Amino acid sequence: MTPDGNVTFPSHVISHGYSYQLGENIKDISKQESYSNKRGHGAMSRTPLHAQDHVIAERKRREKLSQRFIALSAVVPSLKKMDKATVLGDAVKYIKQLQGRSEKLEEELSRKTVESVVVVKKSQVAMDDYSSTSDESSCDQPNQELPEIEARVSEKHVLVKVHCERRQGCISKILNLIEKTNLIVLSNSVIPFGSSILDITIVAQMEGELPMTIEDLVKNLCRNLLNLI
Amino acid sequence: MTPDGNVTFPSHVISHGYSYQLGENIKDISKQESYSNKRGHGAMSRTPLHAQDHVIAERKRREKLSQRFIALSAVVPSLKKMDKATVLGDAVKYIKQLQGRSEKLEEELSRKTVESVVVVKKSQVAMDDYSSTSDESSCDQPNQELPEIEARVSEKHVLVKVHCERRQGCISKILNLIEKTNLIVLSNSVIPFGSSILDITIVAQMEGELPMTIEDLVKNLCRNLLNLI
DNA sequence: ATTGACACGTGAAGC
DNA sequence: TGCTTCACGTGTCAA
Numbered sequence: 001m002t003p004d005g006n007v008t009f010p011s012h013v014i015s016h017g018y019s020y021q022l023g024e025n026i027k028d029i030s031k032q033e034s035y036s037n038k039r040g041h042g043a044m045s046r047t048p049l050h051a052q053d054h055v056i057a058e059r060k061r062r063e064k065l066s067q068r069f070i071a072l073s074a075v076v077p078s079l080k081k082m083d084k085a086t087v088l089g090d091a092v093k094y095i096k097q098l099q100g101r102s103e104k105l106e107e108e109l110s111r112k113t114v115e116s117v118v119v120v121k122k123s124q125v126a127m128d129d130y131s132s133t134s135d136e137s138s139c140d141q142p143n144q145e146l147p148e149i150e151a152r153v154s155e156k157h158v159l160v161k162v163h164c165e166r167r168q169g170c171i172s173k174i175l176n177l178i179e180k181t182n183l184i185v186l187s188n189s190v191i192p193f194g195s196s197i198l199d200i201t202i203v204a205q206m207e208g209e210l211p212m213t214i215e216d217l218v219k220n221l222c223r224n225l226l227n228l229i
Numbered sequence: 230m231t232p233d234g235n236v237t238f239p240s241h242v243i244s245h246g247y248s249y250q251l252g253e254n255i256k257d258i259s260k261q262e263s264y265s266n267k268r269g270h271g272a273m274s275r276t277p278l279h280a281q282d283h284v285i286a287e288r289k290r291r292e293k294l295s296q297r298f299i300a301l302s303a304v305v306p307s308l309k310k311m312d313k314a315t316v317l318g319d320a321v322k323y324i325k326q327l328q329g330r331s332e333k334l335e336e337e338l339s340r341k342t343v344e345s346v347v348v349v350k351k352s353q354v355a356m357d358d359y360s361s362t363s364d365e366s367s368c369d370q371p372n373q374e375l376p377e378i379e380a381r382v383s384e385k386h387v388l389v390k391v392h393c394e395r396r397q398g399c400i401s402k403i404l405n406l407i408e409k410t411n412l413i414v415l416s417n418s419v420i421p422f423g424s425s426i427l428d429i430t431i432v433a434q435m436e437g438e439l440p441m442t443i444e445d446l447v448k449n450l451c452r453n454l455l456n457l458i
Numbered sequence: 459a460t461t462g463a464c465a466c467g468t469g470a471a472g473c
Numbered sequence: 474t475g476c477t478t479c480a481c482g483t484g485t486c487a488a
Binding site for chain 2: 061064065068069071072074075076084085088089091092094095096098099101102105106108109154155157159161187189191192193194195197199201203
């Protein structure tokens with residue numbers, strides 16, 4: 001609590017167990033008068049006035065440094081020795097390790113993302129027009145792999161599967177879009193998966209005549225859903 | 230190169246631009262004789278012999294510390310001030326930031342990594358349908374390559390999709406198998422598609438530890454389901 | 459006894 | 474001009 005006497009207190013935390021008795025330091029404060037006399041010179045250094053100001057300033061600076069040291073040693077894990085040099089060296093090693101790991105994680109994450117997107121596309125209704133689309137260039141965002149959309153047709157039924165992130169109003173949007181595509185929804189299933197994913201399955205019936213070929217219908221549905229979500 | 234003279238050399242790198250001339254230090258080495266005399270006492274400290282050994286040891290220690298400091302300041306980016314205190318403080322902040330980022334990345338990657346498992350799975354189960362490229366031809370013959378099984382994992386959840394022909398007792402068989410695989414069914418959706426197809430979606434939760442890798446779990450599940458149906 | 463680590467006081471140099 | 478930061482020598486404890 002006392003700013004002057006406790007200057008060296010945190011040091012014993014970072015160093016071994018030095019019970020550097022602060023009494024000496026307090027004594028030193030009183031010793032400041034003897035300091036100038038100790039030098040002996042009648043005219044000592046040209047800072048006779050604020051001499052002990054310098055002392056306490058240095059003390060403050062050391063205290064700050066010590067605090068920073070213990071703060072650093074607190075965030076660096078697995079420190080067996082609490083040497084200043086060891087703390088610094090291990091901090092450097094730890095930072096490098098963290099940097100490398102972050103870099104690798106980021107790279108792998110982006111790679112997995114892209115890869116899964118590709119495969120997802122492949123597993124879809126054999127639509128190969130995504131290669132021509134330019135909006136795929138914005139895959140840098142980590143959550144770009146979703147949504148995953150699959151559609152298939154059997155007789156008069158259309159099966160639509162959407163695997164996307166849980167967002168507000170996404171279900172109504174999907175259903176709305178499907179009904180706008182001249183389809184009548186027969187069944188609908190929304191199943192939560194994990195903490196933030198929805199797995200949606202919809203079976204709809206085609207009304208009357210087909211406005212286009214089956215292939216075009218599926219492609220169009222997928223494209224609209226991709227733009228929508 | 231000279232271990233003694235270059236002690237304070239790196240310090241000007243981390244500190245401002247201190248061109249602390251080393252000459253003084255070299256002088257100090259020669260001053261070691263005067264050092265004992267400077268004290269004046271006829272009987273100085275009880276270490277009159279290896280006194281300057283202590284000096285050069287301290288010098289060495291300081292040099293090591295300085296090197297560690299510049300090493301630390303080298304790995305911490307965006308350091309405007311090269312203060313020792315600033316270096317330490319910014320290193321702490323940087324480490325904390327890196328830790329948080331790594332944690333977030335790792336968590337997110339674990340979520341995404343699962344998605345790539347799907348890939349493996351899907352290419353295995355979906356067989357070689359990609360080469361034929363004609364998905365619409367499969368719509369003409371509904372019973373060609375069923376059942377279609379897909380499984381993926383997210384966190385502790387397993388999502389199983391089965392696209393198969395409508396048969397007696399197939400649902401109970403599937404659920405029974407899943408529960409035998411140390412999984413707890415959370416959600417289940419069975420949707421008729423067309424006249425003779427069922428689209429089944431199941432979300433189950435993994436209990437306790439994984440008996441195998443995620444990939445193996447998915448493979449095993451798919452294989453058993455394929456044999457079952 | 460030797461070694462290593464620490465805090466302190468102090469002069470110097472830059473802002 | 475002061476205010477800050479630095480390296481140095483030194484005494485002192487502990488392994």
